[in-house]
Amino acid sequence: MTYQNLLYSVADGIATLTLNRPDKYNAFTTAMIAEAVDALQQAASDDTVRAIILIGSGKAFCSGQDLNEFADLGPEAVDEHLRRGYNVLIKTLRTIEKPVIGAINGVAAGAGSSIALACDLRLGSEQTSFAFGAFINIGLIPDSGLTFTLPRLVGMARAFEWAILVGSKNRVDAQTALSAGILMKVVPSDQLLAETEIVARRLAQLPTRAIGLTKRALNRAWDNTLEESLELEAQLQAVASKSQDFIEGVTAFHQKREPQFAGR
Ligand code: LHQ
DSSP states (O other): OOOSSEEEEEETTEEEEEEOOGGGTTOBOHHHHHHHHHHHHHHHHOTTOOEEEEEESTTOSBOSBOHHHHHHHOGGGHHHHIIIIIHHHHHHHHHOSSOEEEEEOSEEETHHHHHHHHSSEEEEOTTOEEETTHHHHTTOOOOTTHHHHHHHHHOHHHHHHHHHHOOSSSOEEHHHHHHHTSOSEEOOGGGHHHHHHHHHHHHHTSOHHHHHHHHHHHHTTTTSOHHHHHHHHHHHHHHHTTSHHHHHHHHHHHTTSOOOOOOO
8 A cells, every 4th residue: 555644664673653644643544544554553463563652743643533524424424433533543553553652743632642642662752742621622522442541541630630621722741641650751853753763663672472472461451350350361372382582582581681572
């Protein structure tokens, strides 16, 4: 697939997906959602890719649904638009067994904030802000997984407050997001991509298979009982312990050297 609305590149084990409609603050159209899903699947199936960066071009990370296209869609089609579009995108982000890092370079509004929270880690700058309440601002409910991710990440009380009272005008700023734990680091904006690449390079040198299996287990963390989590860990550990990286990790330990993980 050739992409009209995003840029996709792979270097040094890192796939970088750049949302590329800067004039529209990287608002999502139907075509752009399909392109993003395609690019993520490409990154998932490419064995050379061991970490994925998601970033926006220009001033914004992503302003959610393109409201011009939404006007053409009509209310009858909204549920199917979500099922076929955003829901697939969010499920893809959460089930790719490789780490996805959001470089939240500017405002993340509506479904853009949901996509940011579907990444495994996020870095931000002083330009970063989250408008979780962009949905309520236009009379909609949070979608694209936000009712799932936001309370899990920040707790129910703050999730309600941020979904309802924090809109496009009074957004969650970078320092608040950092204190709440939804940003792992805040760096100067001209260093955001470079700092994100440092984290991605670190991740790309770790045992990719074990990271993927960890993500699979953590995805179940809030819904499993202790017994179910213990059983899932046993099953996934059986897989991890058969990986080349496990052999390398133990061998490097005995040889008192740094492991060289191949991601297999
Ligand atoms: C935009 C957009 C935009 C088009 C900025 N569309 N052009 C999906 C589908 C089905 C059902 C329902 O739910 C969903 C999920 C959703 O995401 S619903 C929520 C949709 N998003 C929004 O409501 C956010 C709308 N945008 C804003 O509130 C503001 O633009 C934010 C807070 C993002 C940024 O504010 P400012 O920094 O003041 O920038 P701005 O408003 O001046 O925007 C810059 C440009 O980007 C501007 O274009 P222009 O030609 O005037 O310079 C905007 O029209 C354009 N833009 N968001 N979503």
